[in-house]
Amino acid sequence: MIRFFSEEVKFVFNNKRLVSNWLNNIAKKNGYIIRYLNIIFCSDEYLLNINKQYLGHDYYTDIITFDNSFSEDNITKTKIVNGDIFISIDTVRCNGQEYGEGFDNELYRVIAHGLLHLIGFNDINDNLQQQMTEQEDLSLKILSDMKLMS
Numbered sequence: 001m002i003r004f005f006s007e008e009v010k011f012v013f014n015n016k017r018l019v020s021n022w023l024n025n026i027a028k029k030n031g032y033i034i035r036y037l038n039i040i041f042c043s044d045e046y047l048l049n050i051n052k053q054y055l056g057h058d059y060y061t062d063i064i065t066f067d068n069s070f071s072e073d074n075i076t077k078t079k080i081v082n083g084d085i086f087i088s089i090d091t092v093r094c095n096g097q098e099y100g101e102g103f104d105n106e107l108y109r110v111i112a113h114g115l116l117h118l119i120g121f122n123d124i125n126d127n128l129q130q131q132m133t134e135q136e137d138l139s140l141k142i143l144s145d146m147k148l149m150s
Contacts (some may be wrong), residue, residue, distance in 0.1 A: 002034060007042040009089050018150065019108075022143045023115050027081055029142075030119045034081040037118075039111065044090040062091040063110050065117040085114035105140070112139035 002020040004013050013019075027034050044060050051057045051064060068082040087110055096106035116135050123132040 002037045002039065005038060005040045007040055008046040009041060009043045011041045011089050013039075013041060018143075018146065019111065022139075022146055023111070025142060025146070026112065026115055026139050027119060032079045032081050032119045036082050037115070038084045039114070040084065040086045041089050042086055044088050047086055047088040047091075050086055060091060061088065062095060063087050063114050065114045067118050069118070079119070081115070081118050083114075083118045085111065085118075087111065087114070108140060108143055109136050112136050112143075115139075 002016075002023060004016055006012075023037065024034055047064060048058075048060055051059065051061060054066075055064070064086045066084040066086075068084065069080050087107070089107075092107050092110055093103050095101075096103040099106065101109070113132065113136055116132060116139070121128075121132050121135055123129040
């Protein structure tokens, strides 16, 4: 189950069904199923407070992902995604302009980035960051193909 929320920001996300199907597709292609995933759209200040409180970081960011998975399905041995993805709409909007991606593309990239963290991808060094970017690009291609089919 994928759910969408807003905290301290006026933001209406209109593509819930498409994005839910897309995220389930990405998870499945990587051998995972999503049991629950909360995507919380929030303000810079809200995410900064989370960053300080839970990670001890005093800086703004576009996304923070919390992996709440502690198990796999005992019958199918499928890995389970249970997590929370917090996304700063303010920072995504700025980054979309700065990188020339536009708001929607940047938002979808950040959503994919959060799920990719939950299914085992990381970006702690240059090599892993390149792999993460490749997976984000692949994920965006999947989304583009899904839009064409609908």
